[in-house]
Structure formats: structure tokens, C-alpha cells
Amino acid sequence: MSRAAVLAGIGACLPPRLVTNAELAARLDSSDEWVRSRTGIAQRYMADSSVLTSDLAVGAGSRALKSSGHPHVDAVVVATTTPDRPCPATAPTVAGKLGLGHAAAFDVSAVCSGFLYGLASAAGLIAGGIAERVLVIGAETFSRILNPADRSTSVIFGDGAGAAVLRAGSSTEEGAxxxxxxxxxxxxxxxxxxxxxxxxxxxxxxxxxxxxxxxxxxxxxxxxxxxxxxxxxxxxxxxxxxxxxxxxxxxxxxxxxxxxxxxxxxxxxxxxxxxxxxxxxxxxxxxxxxxxxxxxxxxxxxxxxxxxxxxxxxxxxxxxxxxxxxxxxxxxx
Known part of the structure; x- marks a missing residue:
């Protein structure tokens, strides 16, 4: 039995503001039917200007930690296209807000593949014996980088965060x-x-x-x-x-x-x-x-x-x- 990364907890966080297709159609040459038929989207959530990517990441991360039944991890990986700042990474901020002490923390930038890249990075840390538990978060305030006049993109994307806690375990157990x-x-x-x-x-x-x-x-x-x-x-x-x-x-x-x-x-x-x-x-x-x-x-x-x-x-x-x-x-x- 080889050492593997095992899913131990999950969590999510969405900003409170819900934006329907009808709201966007009011300022775009579009309609609810047009958006639904081409994308399958009926609504999305968008963060207010006071809400940072790290805020959503902390919300999802705290729920994932609670779900895992363990309050601490050895590393935090944040996958995001919309970090709080270009420099430094958002992950150390998230680790600090979650009270994770001096846990290793870094960002992964692979856009929509980011969470999978983050899982792979965490699995590598665990397989290599560098970490016993890793928190992986995908978090975005994507609405901040959208052109509000471009209906081809502004109707598609929303904001939010999701997280998973991985722990060291066996490759043969459920969750590996x-x-x-x-x-x-x-x-x-x-x-x-x-x-x-x-x-x-x-x-x-x-x-x-x-x-x-x-x-x-x-x-x-x-x-x-x-x-x-x-x-x-x-x-x-x-x-x-x-x-x-x-x-x-x-x-x-x-x-x-x-x-x-x-x-x-x-x-x-x-x-x-x-x-x-x-x-x-x-x-x-x-x-x-x-x-x-x-x-x-x-x-x-x-x-x-x-x-x-x-x-x-x-x-x-x-x-x-x-x-x-x-x-x-x-x-x-």
C-alpha cells in the first residue's frame, strides 16, 4: 500500500449577491433565453467591491477544515486567477486568517485548471512526506476582470470558492x-x-x-x-x-x-x-x-x-x- 492523498473534508463559499440573467440582459443585447440556450447558466454570484478573493477562500477553507474534523494543516494551496494582489501570493493571507500558524502557503495559477493543479501539488507534498494534511482552495472574484459590455464573457462567469482538505493515507482507501x-x-x-x-x-x-x-x-x-x-x-x-x-x-x-x-x-x-x-x-x-x-x-x-x-x-x-x-x-x- 503506497502513501496517498485522501480527501478528508470539503467546503464552499459564495458571495451573497445573486445576479440573474434578467439583470444582465437589461444592460446587454441579450436575454435570459439566449444565455440559457448557449451556456446553461441561469444565475451567478458576484462579490461586492469590499469582498476579496481571500475572503471567499477563507470562507470555503474554514468549512472544509470543519468538515475534515481537524483544525490544522501543514500547507495551504490557493488556485486563483484573481489574487488579492499580483504580489505576494494570496495563500499566506488565507493561512493567516484561518489561524494556521506558519503553514507553508502558495498560489497556483492555471486558470480553470487551477484546482486540479492544486490537488496534484498537494498530493505530491503528501506523497513526498513533506506534509500530512493540505488545504486546497479554488477561489475567484472573476467578475473584477470582465468587460461589462462584452456579453460573450460577462454572462458566463461568477465568483465563489470551494475547498478540500487532503490527508496522508493509503492508496487503497476511499477518498484516495x-x-x-x-x-x-x-x-x-x-x-x-x-x-x-x-x-x-x-x-x-x-x-x-x-x-x-x-x-x-x-x-x-x-x-x-x-x-x-x-x-x-x-x-x-x-x-x-x-x-x-x-x-x-x-x-x-x-x-x-x-x-x-x-x-x-x-x-x-x-x-x-x-x-x-x-x-x-x-x-x-x-x-x-x-x-x-x-x-x-x-x-x-x-x-x-x-x-x-x-x-x-x-x-x-x-x-x-x-x-x-x-x-x-x-x-x-
């Missing part, structure tokens, strides 16, 4: 994370990006315009690449885990778009009804989407102990990844 597959393709850097989001290159930006400081995405190309890369990554970890596709009880993919999730299920040969979805309620929450989907599915009774779960994500970078998990008995957060 299975094999990981991670990948990237830097040639797709401009497909999902904030064009002027960093320091200017030598000589300055070439005539930057205000829109360059907002998030942009080439939706059609991203759609097909997401299905392809997540499908390939998912099949890779299934093969490594020795699972047949028909043995998978639930697919929990990054909640990007309900059409992507359904096409992905088709791509890997899984019935669409086995794909977990909460995008209608919270929208695309980037790095927070997978843990939020896990928390909501657990609360609904969809995820039951012993269920075989396949996780996969695709995000900017381009980045992607997948892993497997047999769902454990965890306390509600």
Missing part, C-alpha cells in the same frame, strides 16, 4: 486520489487571456486600449480544444487507474458551459446523466468550479461513498488535467 494527468500548450496563450495584464514589454505596449485590461476568450476554438484535451486527459487517468468508462459513476468536469460538459461525456463514452452540473446555479467560477460542483453534488446526495468519480478541467495557458477519486464518507461543510 488516483493517478494524475496534467498538460499544457503555450501556443494557445492568446485564446484565454487578459492581453495587457502584466508589466509592459520593453518599449511599452503597442497602443494599448482599455479593453486590453479585460479578460478575453476565443470561445469557438476553446470549445473544441476543451472537449478534446479533457477527453484525452480523462482517458489517460482511466487507463492508469485500471477503470473502464462504464465503471465511472460521475464525471465532474470544469463547469465551463453545459454544451461542453455534454459533448465531453459523449467524447469519452459516458451517459450524459452521469455528468455532474451546477453551472445553472453558479455559472463558470474558473478555479472554484470543480470544488463547488463537488460540494453541491455531495449536499444533494448525488455523490455517495464508494462512487467512482472522474475529475477533469481545461483552462488558460492552455492547461488541462484529470484525476480519479472514489468518493468517501465526508461530513457536510
Amino acid at each position: 486520489l488516483g493517478p494524475f494527468d496534467l498538460g499544457s500548450d503555450g501556443e494557445g496563450v492568446d485564446l484565454i487571456t487578459v492581453p495587457a495584464g502584466g508589466p509592459p514589454p520593453e518599449g511599452g505596449w503597442p497602443d494599448p486600449v482599455p479593453d486590453d485590461y479585460y479578460f478575453t476568450m476565443q470561445g469557438k476554438r476553446v470549445f473544441w480544444l476543451a472537449v478534446q484535451r479533457m477527453g484525452q486527459s480523462a482517458q489517460m487517468v482511466l487507463d492508469r487507474a485500471g477503470w473502464r468508462v462504464d465503471e465511472v459513476d460521475h464525471l465532474v468536469a470544469h463547469q465551463a458551459n453545459h454544451r461542453i460538459t455534454r459533448r465531453l461525456a459523449d467524447e469519452i463514452g459516458l451517459p450524459r446523466e452521469r455528468a455532474v452540473s451546477n453551472i445553472a446555479e453558479v455559472g463558470n467560477t474558473a478555479a472554484a468550479s470543480i470544488p463547488l460542483a463537488l460540494v453541491h453534488a455531495h449536499a444533494a446526495g448525488t455523490l455517495r461513498p464508494g462512487d467512482r468519480v472522474l475529475l477533469t478541467a481545461f483552462g488558460g495557458g492552455l492547461t488541462w488535467g484529470a484525476t480519479t477519486l472514489i468518493w468517501p464518507a465526508v461530513d457536510p461543510s
Whole structure:
């Protein structure tokens, strides 16, 4: 029996402000029907200006720690595209607010793949004997980087945070994370990006315009690449885990778009009804989407102990990844 990272607790946090499609349609050339038919989204939550990414991360992290039944961890990993500051990382702030003393803390930046990258990082810390318990959080205030006049992005994304506590355990017990597959393709850097989001290159930006400081995405190309890369990554970890596709009880993919999730299920040969979805309620929450989907599915009774779960994500970078998990008995957060 090899040492493995085992899921011990989960938690979520959403800001209080709920924004419906109707509210957005009032200022965009759009409608509730248009948004629902293309994305599957009915509403999303958005943080007020006083709410930081770290605030949402602390909310989700505290619930995950309570769910795990243990108040302390050795490390905190925060996956986010929208840190409180460019420097320093948000994770040390979160660790401090949670009263975790001098726990190791760092951020992971892989956009919508961030939580999976964070899980892999935590699993490595545990497998290497560096940590016994790790708190992994996906947290976003993505609404801050959206162009309010761009209906192609402003109707899709929401804010929120989800978290998981991993503990050292055996690879044979329920909750143990299975094999990981991670990948990237830097040639797709401009497909999902904030064009002027960093320091200017030598000589300055070439005539930057205000829109360059907002998030942009080439939706059609991203759609097909997401299905392809997540499908390939998912099949890779299934093969490594020795699972047949028909043995998978639930697919929990990054909640990007309900059409992507359904096409992905088709791509890997899984019935669409086995794909977990909460995008209608919270929208695309980037790095927070997978843990939020896990928390909501657990609360609904969809995820039951012993269920075989396949996780996969695709995000900017381009980045992607997948892993497997047999769902454990965890306390509600």
C-alpha cells in the first residue's frame, strides 16, 4: 500500500449577491433565453467591491477544515486567477486568517485548471512526506476582470470558492486520489487571456486600449480544444487507474458551459446523466468550479461513498488535467 492523498473534508463559499440573467440582459443585447440556450447558466454570484478573493477562500477553507474534523494543516494551496494582489501570493493571507500558524502557503495559477493543479501539488507534498494534511482552495472574484459590455464573457462567469482538505493515507482507501494527468500548450496563450495584464514589454505596449485590461476568450476554438484535451486527459487517468468508462459513476468536469460538459461525456463514452452540473446555479467560477460542483453534488446526495468519480478541467495557458477519486464518507461543510 503506497502513501496517498485522501480527501478528508470539503467546503464552499459564495458571495451573497445573486445576479440573474434578467439583470444582465437589461444592460446587454441579450436575454435570459439566449444565455440559457448557449451556456446553461441561469444565475451567478458576484462579490461586492469590499469582498476579496481571500475572503471567499477563507470562507470555503474554514468549512472544509470543519468538515475534515481537524483544525490544522501543514500547507495551504490557493488556485486563483484573481489574487488579492499580483504580489505576494494570496495563500499566506488565507493561512493567516484561518489561524494556521506558519503553514507553508502558495498560489497556483492555471486558470480553470487551477484546482486540479492544486490537488496534484498537494498530493505530491503528501506523497513526498513533506506534509500530512493540505488545504486546497479554488477561489475567484472573476467578475473584477470582465468587460461589462462584452456579453460573450460577462454572462458566463461568477465568483465563489470551494475547498478540500487532503490527508496522508493509503492508496487503497476511499477518498484516495488516483493517478494524475496534467498538460499544457503555450501556443494557445492568446485564446484565454487578459492581453495587457502584466508589466509592459520593453518599449511599452503597442497602443494599448482599455479593453486590453479585460479578460478575453476565443470561445469557438476553446470549445473544441476543451472537449478534446479533457477527453484525452480523462482517458489517460482511466487507463492508469485500471477503470473502464462504464465503471465511472460521475464525471465532474470544469463547469465551463453545459454544451461542453455534454459533448465531453459523449467524447469519452459516458451517459450524459452521469455528468455532474451546477453551472445553472453558479455559472463558470474558473478555479472554484470543480470544488463547488463537488460540494453541491455531495449536499444533494448525488455523490455517495464508494462512487467512482472522474475529475477533469481545461483552462488558460492552455492547461488541462484529470484525476480519479472514489468518493468517501465526508461530513457536510
